[in-house]
Amino acid sequence: MVRQEVDGGVAVLTLANPPVNALGAALRAALDGALEQAIADASVRAIVLAAEGRVFVGGADITEFGKPQQPPSLPDILDRLDASPKPVVAAIGGAALGGGLELAMACHGRVAAPAAKLGLPEIKLGIIPGAGGTQRLPRLIGPDAAFSMMLTGEPVSAEKAASLGIVDAVVLGDLVAAARTRALEIADSGTLPRVRDRSDKLTSETRAAFEALAAAATMRDPDATNVHALVRAVRAGLDPKSFDAAVAVERAEFRTLVEDPRSKALRYAFFAEREAARVPGLPKDTPRRPIHTAAVIGAGTMGGGIAMCFANAGIPVTVIETEEGALTRGLDRVRGLYAGSAKRGSITEAQRDERIGRISGAIGLEHAKDADIVIEAAFEDMGVKREIFSRLDAVAKPGAILATNTSYLDVNAIAAVTNRPQDVLGLHFFSPANVMRLVEVVRAEKTAPDVLATALDLAKRLNKLPVTVGVCFGFVGNRMLERRSRAGERLLLEGALPHEVDAAVTRFGFRMGPFAMGDLAGLDIGWRSRKDFGGRAPVADSLAEMGRYGQKTGRGFYLYPDGARAGTRDPEVEALIARVAAEHGIARRSFTPEEIVARLMYPMVNEGARILEEGIAARPSDIDTIWINGYNWPAWRGGPMHWADTVGLKTIAEALTRFAAETGDDSQEPAPLLKRLAAEGGRFADWKAA
Ligand code: 3HC
Secondary structure, X not given: OEEEEEEOOEEEEEEOOOOOOOEOHHHHHXXXXXXXXXXXXXXXXXXXXXXXXXXXXXXXXXXXXXXXXXXXXXXXHXXXXXXXXXXEEEEEOOEEEOHHHHHHHOOOEEEEOOOOEEEOHHHHHOOOOOOOHHHHHHHHHOHHHHHHHHHHOOOEEHHHHHHHOOOOEEOOOOHHHHHHHHHHHHHHHOOOOOHHHOOOOOOHHHHHHHHHHHXXXXXXXXXXXXXXXXXXXXXXXXXXXXHHHHHHHHHHHHHHHHOOHHHHHHHHHHHHHHHXXXXXXXXXXXXXXXXXXXXXXXOOHHHHHHHHHHHHOOOXXXXXXXXXXHHHHHHHHHHHHHHHHHHHOOOOHHHHHHHHHOEEEEEXXXXXXXXXXXXXXOOOOHHHHHHHHHHHHHHOOOOOEEEXXXXXXXXXXXXXXXXXXXXXXXXXXXXXXXXXXXXXXXXXXXXXXXXXXXXXXXXXXXOOEEXXXXXOOOOOHHHHHHHHHHHHHHHHHHOOOHHHHHHHXXXXXXXXXXXXXXXXXXXXXXXXXXXXXXXXXXHHHHHHHOOOOEHHHOEOOOEOHHHOOOOEOOHHXXXXXXXXXXXXXXXXXXXXXXXXXXHHHHHHHHHHHHHHHOOOOOOHHHHHHHHHHHOOOOHHHOOHHHHHHHHOHHHHHHHHHHHHHXXXXXXXXXXXXXXXXXXXXXXXXXXXXX
């Protein structure tokens, strides 16, 4: 796992633990042994720590968290580095994350390739750095800058790392050779620069700046246990003499956080996301079709956003409309979005021009004839979609992938109008498509394996997170959302007020409650789709009928005076709700936030169970990945199915039986799978498809 080569007085230790050189027990043991040997070897004056593969070190091995630790621990190895009489220089060729950067910071020098990325992403896993990161990074770049980096968890580029002082140099050519030279220089100098001994960045100014950042961060997210722990750990090390004591504080905080349900959920979500890439019945070596060009049908918000995804990934794309006006409006909107990004500095002006240059517009479906993939993002209407697909069948080149961006409709029925249903599938992007990572990849009955495999690869090229789902109304996400919407309406009629429901949901961890969300999206949208697809939401429909479409009309479930973004309560709406409830003969009472959450979320879990039974999702974790990435389900609660396991399936099944009785809605009865798991004391986590 660690290759050792000694040459010219330098021992080069190369870590080789694919895929990301995670610091699992075996690698730690090999590294510790190799270091010990190199330090003991009289012919060695200096040591270089390098790694094989695209990633330098992706951090501690997350799969080992919560299990008994096998020695040597990472802190043991860092102690060995600290005690080393010979300089060790890290040659960082790729990502150095978490424990990877901590390892590098315990070395006496660091050089990086231009493609390297350096960061401490532990916060995203609900923990904090646990191997000296909260101490060495502040000593290298100041506690304020270090805290900011650890708080976002976002890595910085090699160039930025050099300007901050995390690495000594960015090396264009042979990285290991440069590291050797640096290591020998340090050996010749006779003093070993140890980050733990630095104090020049711990000034009164940087400390004050850190305290200000810490106060803002804890106020923003008072429940984030790891943010509080991060503040405590960094604060413990502000006194230059406190290094060892502060490392002990950090370690204790780290250990506590590893057991925190929030961290368990975030780690679960990390692996769930990666598991989603494995599609049952789709072998890794399934052939792919080449994708060099794309066409998007429809220049609306969705079509424009999807076209931007292609342009961002370097794939030329033609946006097709039926008339000039719509095309011009759509392309103007796209240009405006790119101009905004360039103005904010998130892309350069050259990138803006390049990306805009990759998007062309055309009138008429015949312009899709050369595209390797065509994505239809037209009006959500089966007639319109079938018409488009039968014409596409006539013009698209043989082997082209034909995808629909429908959010609800039957992809089998769309495929059936073509003579090539094997080439058809759904690609359900989320709005705004250029921003949201999730894509539900809808595998229709006849979708060919190579079409599915190509679509999954393509989604990754577009920087998306694809999750494969089967055909049903609304697929996984919207089908479950519909359950929540229905339960929300019912809650209003039974006596909860919109702001009470929204407050309970934001308290649960969503950024927005369902009614504020409805007002933002536009109440006319749900109203129209209920008209088309059936279903009734008496309160939301009445509001839409009154022209109260939400924020855009200044009135919806809430009032938005003078274009305000946050709504205020409207007595008129509350009176309307009471009236509708009376018309339906529904008695009203008050609800606690816990009852509201149960009423809204348990039916979603129940629908998730049905989705599993029907094979629409391959596994509970796919459902969770969809909800975290497409619907803002709080990641620290791990998605609806993981959360359900933490609540207990028996509790949920019993509550659903009660809800069904209270509301007279039989569809609330627990699904057979939920009932069975509840009876067995089982969990979704242990469920496997038959
Ligand atoms: N531990 C265990 N497994 C890991 C891992 C880790 N730290 N990082 C990645 N993996 C696994 C993934 O699960 C995946 O496994 P699979 O192929 O079986 O699904 C495989 O490695 C490849 O990972 P990706 O698909 O994510 O590969 P990419 O090339 O897209 O990304 C990466 C590489 C940027 C390193 C990304 O994997 C990543 O962000 N990893 C996590 C980084 C992280 O959070 N590190 C901190 C860990 S906590 C820590 O270090 C504590 C310390 O302070 C004590």
